[in-house]
Amino acid sequence: MLLPTACTAGVGARDAAGWFESEPDGLTTSGVPQRSRILAADGSVLATFFYQNRVDVPLDRIAPVARRAILAIEDSRFYQHGAIDSQGTLRALASNLSNGQVTQGGSGITQQYVKNLLLTTAESAAEVRAAKEVSAARKIRELRYAVALEKRYSKDEILRRYLNIAYYGDGAYGIEAAARHYFSKPASKLELGEAALLAGVIRYPYAYDPVHHPGAARERRDIVLRRMAELGWLDKDAAEAAVREPIGLRVQHVQSGCVTSSAPFFCDYVQREILTSTVFGATPQEREKLLKRGGLTIRTTLDRHAQRAAQRAVDAHVPRRNSAHKAAAEAMVEPGTGKIKALVVDRALGPDRERGKTWINFAADASHGSSIGMQAGSTFKAFTLAAALDEGLPFGTRLLAPSSFTPVGYRDCDGKARNDPDSELRNSADGEGGRTFSLVTGTHHSVNTFFLALERKVGLCETVKMAERLGMRQANGQALEQYPSFTLGFNPVSPLRLAAAYAAFGARGRYCAPIAITQVTVASGRKMKVPGADCRQAIDKGVADAVNYVLSGVLTKGTAKGLGLGRPAAGKTGTVDNFSAAWFAGYTPELAAAVWVGDPRGGYRYPMENLCMDGRCYGAVFGATIPAPIWQQSMSGALSETSAGSFHRPPDHFFSRGSGEDRVRVPDVRGMRLREAVVRLRGAGFKVRLGPPVKSDRYKKGTVAETSPAAGSAEPGDTITLRPSSGPGPRGPRDPRGGGGGEQVPVPPDFPSPTTPPDLAGTPPDQRENPA
Incomplete structure (x- = not known):
């Protein structure tokens, strides 16, 4: 019936039967679509992908x-x-x-x-x-x-x-x-x-x-x-x-993809890793086929405990549908391994047209989330600090931080001059220009002009190379741009990449590229090769220990004072110019995290100044205003079941000029003639300025009657104000303009002019930094 013509002859029938019973070419039973699963580190399912369930x-x-x-x-x-x-x-x-x-x-x-x-x-x-x-x-x-x-x-x-x-x-x-x-x-x-x-x-x-x-x-x-x-x-x-029995359904729907995942943006990161890495196929079509048909079991680095802690912290401070339309993102990375422990955004994964949703993973680079990145602000000062310490500068190294700074004397890594003599970079909200700072105190107070001077001393190229050694690049994948304001963090980056860089400090200089996948097994049980962390010693252990020593003080004495974890920790605030965004990046020996808060519609168009959000008003938002509390809450939760480690003491040569925090005794110059007092104070390392005269029954006219600060201790380079005696007399209300009814004592010609806090006006928006 099948082959009537073949049946007319015995030979034909014999050949037809042989053909029919022979195995056909190309017969294969492989390729049946199997669904793939993404698993957290504990083996629980994060998401399922399939062409056919x-x-x-x-x-x-x-x-x-x-x-x-x-x-x-x-x-x-x-x-x-x-x-x-x-x-x-x-x-x-x-x-x-x-x-x-x-x-x-x-x-x-x-x-x-x-x-x-x-x-x-x-x-x-x-x-x-x-x-x-x-x-x-x-x-x-x-x-x-x-x-x-x-x-x-x-x-x-x-x-x-x-x-x-x-x-x-x-x-x-x-x-x-x-x-x-x-x-x-x-x-x-x-x-x-x-x-x-x-x-x-x-x-x-x-x-x-x-x-x-x-x-x-x-x-x-x-x-x-x-x-x-x-x-x-x-x-x-x-x-x-x-x-006679009813059919009794208990329907359970399985969604394909990350939208319904308990860790949607981490899931999306893993999905994009599969779809973009040539390890999983030569073409995008091959990689998508593998993910949706290959029956993969994808084991990841996600720590559900850390993920929940980070999500709760982000949502508590920047709610999903907040009235100000702000957004927040956080990435957590394990020092020494590069394992991504948590990746959160204060949004649901979905179309942007729906309020509280986005397809953009603000925590990751463009290749893994479509984000073009955000300017990182003063968190980049850590790379300048590391470059300075890498060149052997001790903690007590002091530089003048002027009220304004003209960026000249810089060269990029191609040897090209990178100067802007027509602009002035200023300190902003700190108002701490006009005196010297050490590597320690300049970092604790996040002084812009100090770091501009330090970057010039160390070298722009050396600072950029330090950041690159620690894995930094722009979120769009391009190399970091090199300009004097590099140390102020104008390059747009992702929280994940910044967290991985700071994790290297916690790992004593060992940098590991962030990874999300630990193992991929196909349906047959065969294990595939997966991208590795490529860990390497990026900076000397002693240099990393010195960075940890300095950045620890940010949480105890600096711009994030009071936001520590009750265990050894370090970090750095970052406030982008015009309050367009705010950051905090910090770490312990066990975990590092970076937090960004800003406006997805554009930070310069919608700055965080005089910000009110869901009934809470903050005024201007600094790195310590919202990002650092998110970091503190999330890290405390993530590490609640982890024993506390400790940082190592830096090598002794970093203390060759003291701890950088040492305060020196202010000589008691009361009763001295002005010129004698000036010589004495300058010899002790202080600046001197003249204040208004004051009536004094104890000190002769023309001698020093009062000093501010009084005799005691102060940081080297601090300014001591001298108030000369105008002679005895009844003490009445003081003239706020500095009078007192007595004779004005002329200022010696070598006295510096009195300084006033720098004005915020006139600072170029792209070159200001508002330390929190």
């Missing part, structure tokens, strides 16, 4: 009653016949050929498996059409494949493959996914009525889908139950009792 299981994990139900309704003689059931297939085929079209079924389970296999593994439109075409040619092809498969596999293996490939309606492929979807249980736990329902769906999944067509599904289930009884595989009373 399918979970492949062995035969012994499918309830025997489910196997019997499907055999009863689809192919009761499966274990008795070969690839072709002469009582079914040939009868149906003869009828179809005589009518010129396919009008009857009759395919056994092996043939049905072949049909599903060809359709499921089809990758081109032509292959799909060939698998679906209604023709004798397709039937002959399927029969030939069935013969080959019966030779290759046992009956049990063919049945297992069929049960795992069949479609059960409503997006469930394979009996395991169907059992979980319709009854919220594995296939191994299916009971009689449930097994019969699933067996009945297979013939016409769209018509018998029990979610959308419960009546038709129940009728079909009852047919299966009575067929089992007819075959003697089920007691008739048991069958009728099952018929």
